[in-house]
Amino acid sequence: MEEVERRLSDALHRDFLFEKGRVLGSMCSKPEEIAVKYHALFSEANLGNRGLYPGTAMLEDELIADISELMHLRDGWGQFVGGGTEANITAMWIARNLSGKRKILAPESAHFSMRKAADLLAMELVDIPLTEEYVMDTDALSAAMDDDVAAVMAVAGTTELGAVDPIAEISDIAEDTFLHVDAAFGGMVLPFLEDMGMWKGDWDFRVEGVDSLSVDLHKMGMATVPSGILLLKDRRYVDSISVESPYLTTKRNIGLAGTRPSGSVAGAYAVVKTLGREGYREIVRKCMENTRYLVERMGEIGYEPVIEPIMNVVAFRTDRAEEIRAKMDEMGWKISSVRKPPAIRMVVMPYVTKEVIDGFTEALHGI
């Protein structure tokens, strides 16, 4: 027993935990303590068998209602899922089953899970090139539309640059074709930037043509993994991906997962309700302040951002991206690289403070 716990504690020290503050390349947050607490208390809940857990089911319903409201969805449907990848796969699964068609049109900046989705679902992923602002080129999208398109997908907060595709325009082009918005990261950033007048744009269900949207509460939502959410404009969509589940408390099982990890529902509920809109606004405000600070400090040592950061994701052009990433890694700093354009990339999560940024830019300047 002691030996086992020693080994676990050793493993914990080996992980590059966020407290150590040297991870600038992750979109996962250190969850709030209240989320961890309630996740643990509800650790046996399994919403895959919903009838056994009416309490957790109630929390899920209430939280889905809150997040729906935040994304301007009325009379829709939503469910906790394993994360953005599962949400993207599920949305494409619905689009394929509803349409009987096989093409997915997605911007080159789409998350790599779209490649997974296409392969898994035996669909064809068509990459739509980007504009000079690194968002989906709508002319190219128009040109690619044809009779075999099952879905168009757009990103509200790209993984590499935090860019937001012109979703209203995309919706106009997509017309009746299923439109999915991947807001895994941006979904818990944009509403608060809008609140503070720091950004303006149409990206959620305010855009009439949006059929589904994914948002991860374990990223900027400060909840525990896995707290992905998939929202659907029309609850009838789920019929296309339901199977009979004879021996469960519900007659049909919806979505990809069987057992659904549901402690995180309680954890997410706790953190969303206690932080409230104001709490998130303050977190986003701080992250943006630190993002600007990072851009400033990087400027001092000769690095320019690829685009003016919209959210707390920022990449800096350099032809030595891979080399820098590897060297910084050796020194214990974890960043990522972007291939197009060649750049190094940082995510200014709440644990990335000005002190961390000072240490980081100092280390970077030295190499």
Place this chain on the structure above:
Amino acid sequence: MEEVERRLSDALHRDFLFEKGRVLGSMCSKPEEIAVKYHALFSEANLGNRGLYPGTAMLEDELIADISELMHLRDGWGQFVGGGTEANITAMWIARNLSGKRKILAPESAHFSMRKAADLLAMELVDIPLTEEYVMDTDALSAAMDDDVAAVMAVAGTTELGAVDPIAEISDIAEDTFLHVDAAFGGMVLPFLEDMGMWKGDWDFRVEGVDSLSVDLHKMGMATVPSGILLLKDRRYVDSISVESPYLTTKRNIGLAGTRPSGSVAGAYAVVKTLGREGYREIVRKCMENTRYLVERMGEIGYEPVIEPIMNVVAFRTDRAEEIRAKMDEMGWKISSVRKPPAIRMVVMPYVTKEVIDGFTEALHGI
């Protein structure tokens, strides 16, 4: 804050928690406390970005090695997944991609996730009928084999009856066709039954033709959700389901999930290492003792089991299955029903004690 916590505590009371002892229809266990503790401590780990969490990655490797050994897999490969459903989908994904074929042959007793897998992967599920012992009819399997079969799947511990398909025979028939074994429930029961001389049979990687096997540690493994494991005979299989992941710490991302909930890896590690083979043997011994007690008490009130229970899953024939299930539900007892043959079904998890069984059979007798 207080209001939120009150609501959470209310939700916790509404759930039919295992402590209350009236859930006889769930395959999920109440996790051991040590699993919950370490899950919480590692709640920010995300093995989807493995390089950031070398400690958790080490625990995963070590635990996969232990479970591989338990399932007699040498030089294979394994990964934590979201559960049996994701494991089944992933195995079929590999089989389809490796073969370029589209049929899945599965016994009628296969978990409903096989229907999901087939739909998701655009494959065709062919139901193989069962024998009088409710296992896959191998003659029917032979007859169904053709050039378009991508995978054969068999079950070691069916959801409805706990039956074990004749896997060695199935392997002989499948020849070089990909063979997947769903041991989501049975995988953490059969090894210990074998240890105690209570069951004998070939069901895991001792059968040469087995290519993949799934086992859930959040069922009889006493770990937290989600602790599914997928084991593959050959690590090269994963190439068929990998995609490039440019901005992560690893160059390729393997499997279905992006973010991987990994607190449960630490939780599972803690519980598997502290219980040890002996600990699990004792749990299984007790569950089997209580299963026999349930069969005995049910016999006293006129119910006969569909098959002599191999593991702690048992169904009793009755034409009134749905009616009984509904009536028991009203009284707070949660059981499931089986359609073929019409039966009521119970899972004698560790929290289902003799006292619970007495209360249950008494209530059942009264209706």
